[in-house]
Amino acid sequence: MNAASDQARKRAAFLRAELERHNYRYYALDDPEASDAEYDGMLRELEKIESSYPHLRTADSPTQRVGEKPLRQFGTVVHSVPMLSLLNAFSESELAAFNRRISDSGCAGNIEYSAEPKFDGLAVSLRYENGEFVRGATRGDGASGEDVTGNLRTVRAIPLRLRNGAPSIFEIRGEVLMFRAEFEALNERQRVNGEKEFVNPRNAAAGSLRQLDPRVTAVRPLRFFAYGLGEVVGSELPESHSAVLDWLAELGMPVSVERAVVQGLDGALRFYRSMDSRRARLAFDIDGVVFKVNSLARQQELGFVARAPRFAIAYKFAAEEANTIITAIDIQVGRTGTLTPVARLEPVFVGGVTVTNATLHNEDEIRRKDLWAGDTVIVRRAGDVIPEVVGVAKAGPRKPADQFVMPSECPICKSAVIRLDGEAAARCSGGLFCVAQRKQALLHFASRRAMDIEGLGEKIVDQLVDRKLADSPADIYQLRVKEIALLDRLGDKSAQNLIDSINASRGRPLSRFIFALGIPGIGEEAAKVLARHFHSLDSLLLADWSAIAEEKKSNQRANASRKRRGEIAAPQILEGIGPELMASLEKFLALAQNREIIHALAESTKPEEVIAGTATVLAGKTFVLTGTLPNMARDQAKEMIESLGARVSSSVSSKTDFVLAGDLSGGKLETARALGVRIIDESGFMELIGKIRGGT
DNA sequence: GATCCTCGAGTTCC
DNA sequence: CTCGAGGATC
Secondary structure, three states: OOHHHHHHHHHHHHHHHHHHHHHHHHHHOOOOOOOHHHHHHHHHHHHHHHHHOHHHOOOOOHHHHHOOOOOOOOOEEEOOOOOOOOEEEOOHHHHHHHHHHHHHOOOOOOOEEEEEEEEOOEEEEEEEEOOEEEEEEEOOOOOEEEEOHHHHHOOOOOOOEOOOOOOOEEEEEEEEEEOHHHHHHHHHHHHHOOOOOOOOHHHHHHHHHOOOOHHHHHOOOEEEEEEEEEEEEOOOOOOEHHHHHHHHHHOOOOEOOOOEEEEHHHHHHHHHHHHHHHHHHOOOOEEEEEEEEOEHHHHHHHOEEOOEEOOEEEEEOOOOEEEEEEEEEEEEEOOOOEEEEEEEEEEEEEOOEEEEEEEOOOHHHHHHHOOEOOOEEEEEEEOOOEEEEEEEEEOOOOOHHHEOOOOOEOOOOOOEEEOOOOOOOEEEOOHHHOHHHHHHHHHHHHOOOOOOOOOOOHHHHHHHHHOOOOOOHHHHOOOOHHHHHOOOOOOHHHHHHHHHHHHHOOOOEHHHHHHHOOOOOOOHHHHHHHHHHHOOHHHHHOOOHHHHHHHHHHHHHHHHHHHHOOOOOOOOOOOOOOHHHHHHHHHHHHOHHHHHHHHHHHHHHOOEOOOOOOOOOOOOOEEEEEOOOOOOOHHHHHHHHHHOOOEEEOOOOOOOOEEEEOOOOOHHHHHHHHHOOEEEOHHHHHHHHHHHHHHO
16 A cells, blocks of 8 residues: 555544534533634545545545435345334323322332423434444334435535444434424525425425535534433443433433433422423424433333333423414305304414414304404414314403304305204305305215215315306216316326326225215215125115114114123114204205216216125124224225224223324323223234134 | 214315 | 214113
């Protein structure tokens, strides 16, 4: 090796070490030593050396952070140790309950917790082999995520090489996020370049990390903080979680300086309050704090529930509230003619998004909260998603016209508005005469759970109805490519796609067809019951409702006496369909207009009739689903359960046999725990059905 | 007649 | 997700 090359090698090694040291000071210690210009100077010098002596270029060189070639799509990484989710607490009493559960499991005195802020970013896993960063992945469903190594390589807060003493295999779990100030600056650049701005730092971080082109990620100001470990080979673990964090910091990982060790519930509450009050002054968004039992030995004893550790909890901050002005209270007309008042709001940024509309449910609700147009109101995002008007912060001018009055005629079709005694909702009496109801009926017909016609959304339905191309669902099947292609923003290609999906919807199961008709009170469940009972559309149309009502009554009486004698009850006729729903069916099916539509639809769609015969492996069991399952869609799970003869219900009660949980928190789980209902996760479910199938 | 359980309907934003 | 109302049950 010649002298020049040897010198270059030394210089390159020096520059690399210096650059990583500056990254460390900047991102991990928040104590920069070099100026940006000095840093850039060193980086350019290193690039020059590496281009003159390509063999000196190493994978962990800071020059490799600029971003590789764009990918077609991300690969999948199976996490060697699953990335779990956390139990949540939303109130002091829930946190106290968590603390009590830990004490009750045999822990005398105050429990020591490691406390950290809960970053509002994206969880990722970083894998280091012999100290070198080799792979990074998103959390995904916890079991496997997307391979975003190329993107994470560009994040300067993530060391490409750990300091000496790193275990041979070392997986670090942490959060990728964006600082608020850097997010603002990014948005400013986006604005200047005429590109789309991001709503909040979280979305910006998520969007940047999921870029297929790492060169884009490279110019986004992403940060990283570590908070835990995955797979570790080649080293003993420290005794406590706080020691793990200290260890990560020593190895050069950014770890939040806000971390602390607290004693017992009181200490935890103090930490929570202090973070809550300092929240606005932090450089980044947090949505709560996380407490973990500090002793790793105790953690191991406590183990896991479903997919969350029992030793940790996220105590979330109360939903953020904001004040804004109601500019107007409008009326929306639903599928069944329900008139729903909606508050139009002066756009306000709350809970991470800009809110402009909020439902006010009904007239009584408006009276109860005493809302007038022009009032300044408090808005929050209830249950994390749906905007809710909490109440009046300051009354507006309140001119007589500002008070909400439910109109006496439908704002769309001018038909009379009727509010039945004891009902909360006011309804337009126009039926299919009302354009709004016709449009909603079409949308419902095409919706995913009904006939599932992809591409037939609001925009298209509006135009089809306004241009008199379709009045009822039956007309959809008569549409021609030529007609659709004339609609705004639709060419021949999209028109053909729409026709294809309309054709694909022919022959759907009878239950979907019945549901799609949109008979008041007949939802998915009732539609299934009807399909199973009548088997065909013809027999449903011929049904003699008063006879069925009679038969049902006598069946119920017979069952009651069987029960008294301790016998097993016979299956109930049309279970869940009582007098009201029968009346609704009778009325709907008697209308000549509806019958015409149904006959025309039956002609073009030929719904698949139901052949009797049911599986019974899980007969009589009731399941409730909650959260997202790692490997199957909710609907899939539901179908599977039903095909095995069990029922899927939407809320947990003492009659529930199993709660199949994907996530680890939420009302359904709380109820299930309180009632002692068995909670299983996806793998538990697979085991269960395997066992039952195998055992019978 | 009361109570518990379930389902249906409406809803927001990206 | 939440509310309200219908249905089942005692």
